Amino acid sequence: MDVLASREISGLYRRLNTAAVAAPFVMRGGEGCWIESIEGERFLDLTAGYGVASTGWNHPRIVACVREQASRSLFAPPMLVTREAAELSHALLEVMAAPEEWRCVRATGGADANEQVLKAVVTLAERARVPRPHRVLRYERAYHGGTSAMLALSDIERHGLARPLSQAEHPCLPVPTSAEDIRLVTDLLECDRSVCAVMVEPVIGSGGVHPFPIPYLRSLRELCSARGVPLIFDEVMTGCGRVGAMLAAHLAGIMPDAITLGKGLSSGAAAVGAALVNPQLAGVICAAEDTTSTFAWSPLGCAVASETLRIIEEENLQARAAVLGPRLRDGIAALFQGVFGDRAVVRGVGMMVGADVLREAEGEPDAAIIRCALVRCRRAGVLVGASWDWKTMVLLPPLVMTEREVEEAIVRLGHALEGLRPR
Numbered sequence: 001m002d003v004l005a006s007r008e009i010s011g012l013y014r015r016l017n018t019a020a021v022a023a024p025f026v027m028r029g030g031e032g033c034w035i036e037s038i039e040g041e042r043f044l045d046l047t048a049g050y051g052v053a054s055t056g057w058n059h060p061r062i063v064a065c066v067r068e069q070a071s072r073s074l075f076a077p078p079m080l081v082t083r084e085a086a087e088l089s090h091a092l093l094e095v096m097a098a099p100e101e102w103r104c105v106r107a108t109g110g111a112d113a114n115e116q117v118l119k120a121v122v123t124l125a126e127r128a129r130v131p132r133p134h135r136v137l138r139y140e141r142a143y144h145g146g147t148s149a150m151l152a153l154s155d156i157e158r159h160g161l162a163r164p165l166s167q168a169e170h171p172c173l174p175v176p177t178s179a180e181d182i183r184l185v186t187d188l189l190e191c192d193r194s195v196c197a198v199m200v201e202p203v204i205g206s207g208g209v210h211p212f213p214i215p216y217l218r219s220l221r222e223l224c225s226a227r228g229v230p231l232i233f234d235e236v237m238t239g240c241g242r243v244g245a246m247l248a249a250h251l252a253g254i255m256p257d258a259i260t261l262g263k264g265l266s267s268g269a270a271a272v273g274a275a276l277v278n279p280q281l282a283g284v285i286c287a288a289e290d291t292t293s294t295f296a297w298s299p300l301g302c303a304v305a306s307e308t309l310r311i312i313e314e315e316n317l318q319a320r321a322a323v324l325g326p327r328l329r330d331g332i333a334a335l336f337q338g339v340f341g342d343r344a345v346v347r348g349v350g351m352m353v354g355a356d357v358l359r360e361a362e363g364e365p366d367a368a369i370i371r372c373a374l375v376r377c378r379r380a381g382v383l384v385g386a387s388w389d390w391k392t393m394v395l396l397p398p399l400v401m402t403e404r405e406v407e408e409a410i411v412r413l414g415h416a417l418e419g420l421r422p423r
């Protein structure tokens, strides 16, 4: 056991941090799909730290890369070009199959990447004399980050702080369930000339894993092109292999005008985000003063992100997510249906799975039962996540998960759910 016991560490943590975090155990570290507490308990992890540790916890190549990079160069200010940053931007545009004239924008994470794009679309809107106040079309249950501007575009109800002033100004669309729902967007863009962009998580992540129908995304692409409104794909969670392809945009067979990335991009070894943008947006960003963050794209961050992209490709992690993700989803669907019957709703794409239990058939999801299931899962040695309102069990496992680990996860989840009854 470590020198400090977990109770002492929790005490210290509470003094250091302003928020009361429900820390079920103190994490010592992880390896692959496993997390260990300082008491030596091992948990099969189906969260990857909310989609970050996509190449698994402490992948040996990432650890080696950090060591190697530390001996060379850790930090460089944003105004200096580094070999690591040049290599990463080249690799990102290649791997994500971005068109030749697209550019890469540096960021420290997902919200920061979205902010960079938002600033550019607003600038374009000003130039085009789009009527003010500029509004961004966004979706119910979306989450785009914790900065004020991104919270204004998110549907999160639980942040507990005063809502940013602009929140009410952005039209909020329901999550589409069929291609027909595009009519709502068509009508909105028809009557509201102040919309300067549409921002979409192609699979809503922390709002409970809601995949957008592919025909809907294609119609949205056509509509935005026809109206000259930039379409932004927030692929912070869906990108870098998680959906069974490098991007959800690839699954849909379309190219938005901007794609933002973060989370799994750096395997969690450094804070790295990026935006891939079309030439119009790139022109605005390049012409402006460099407004990137001080810590964006440090040599260390770039080195681990480039290594992460190589691992995803060389270990074929997207293909693995495409095969094993549905297997995990089907196993969980069978478990949930066995316990909750027709009140269970399980959905997913690749290694993103969401599971609800409805209060009554066709009713609202029951948050209390998911909270209870989470605790039981931990006791059964398997870690699962939840949507921000606890209505959905959210699974975002490391993409390195093996077939045996998928089976083991289903067995452990089965033990956890045994005897659980809805109220």
Ligand SMILES: Cc1ncc(COP(=O)(O)O)c(C=O)c1O
Pocket (backbone or CB within 6 Å): 108, 109, 110, 111, 112, 143, 144, 145, 146, 201, 205, 206, 234, 235, 236, 237, 262, 263
């Ligand atoms: C889809 C999406 N966009 C943006 C963000 C914000 O990313 P970050 O926390 O790195 O700022 C998140 C984080 O959960 C996310 O899921």
